[in-house]
Amino acid sequence: MSQTDGPRERGLCLALNTAGELCATAVYDIEKQELLSSCEADIGRGHADLLMEQVAEVLGGAGCDYSQLSKIAVANGPGSFTGLRVGISAARGLALALNIPAVGIGVLEALAFPLLHHGKAVLAVQDARRGEVFAALYAADGSLRATPTAIAPDQLESFCQSVQGQSIYVTGTGGFLAQAAMPNAVLNLVNAQGHIELRVMGQMATGRTAVEAVRPLYLRGADAKPQQAISGIVVDGSLTNNHE
Structure with missing residues (x-):
């Protein structure tokens, strides 16, 4: 679980966790090793409806915008089949649109x-x-x-x-x-609640490189129906907002 050696990494990491009951996002300053802004909601279901609103909220709270992000960290399982799909789809889309790496963080x-x-x-x-x-x-x-x-x-x-x-x-x-x-x-x-610390996701993402597209770690077959499409996510490499 050690990080790779090399020059000290800089930039801002967007952390996404939709693997369980929580819908949680944060902006982490990699160089300062500091959580700049975070948002968590215990929603159970409906991550697709809330995730991109949370992303906008934490970016605003950190005083930055999409262009200042240098990495995406996303919880990739195990966890809720539908929740994982929402978070990983968002991470992949943002990484593509912003031309930055997305790395998976095991729950x-x-x-x-x-x-x-x-x-x-x-x-x-x-x-x-x-x-x-x-x-x-x-x-x-x-x-x-x-x-x-x-x-x-x-x-x-x-x-x-x-x-x-x-x-x-x-x-x-x-x-x-x-x-x-x-x-x-x-x-x-x-930690019997089983909540991942968003700061930890930022720490774990530091030094990690995206060698391939983030993939979900399900460990077993699906046991739920897919949620609806994510609002405000990437289409053809550009950011969109389905609420507009």
């Missing part, structure tokens, strides 16, 4: 990121519903021990076999399910 990785290098393994686990959780396991040094996957909660104990006997940070909406499934483990529950 489980972003949940674990603030807890790494603090002396404990980290289990990032989100309630995936339908009797499953999305889980990923990281060692205390930040290395990935078990790749993101969708499993039943009663499989978490074997999933964490490589850190058996160690104290583990557990983060995400599946934290209580993990506690119930692993009664003998030493678990420290953090």
Whole structure:
């Protein structure tokens, strides 16, 4: 999870998270490592209706416009099938129109990121519903021990076999399910709401390059109908607003 070496990066990063119940956006100053403006709304559904309004709001709050952005960071899953499609479509469209890179930020990785290098393994686990959780396991040094996957909660104990006997940070909406499934483990529950910090998305995007188009990490098949088309997104490389 280390960033690439090289000259210090500059510019402004637009962070988008539509992977779950929240519709969240922010402008992050890469050089100053500072969150300039952010907006979050717990809406459950309807990300397509709100996302571009939020983008306009955070750009205004940061005192900048689209031309000053140098990178897009978007949560690319796992999460809501329809929410991911909205955020990733917006990120791809903006990146194309502005000729800047868009990078994907894994939800489980972003949940674990603030807890790494603090002396404990980290289990990032989100309630995936339908009797499953999305889980990923990281060692205390930040290395990935078990790749993101969708499993039943009663499989978490074997999933964490490589850190058996160690104290583990557990983060995400599946934290209580993990506690119930692993009664003998030493678990420290953090961020049970499972909300990604927008500042963390900016930090993680710093130094990352877009080697290919951002793709969603679903981990399993769709379980919802697509939302409507995104308002105010890119058509033929130019920004439009469907509300006009």
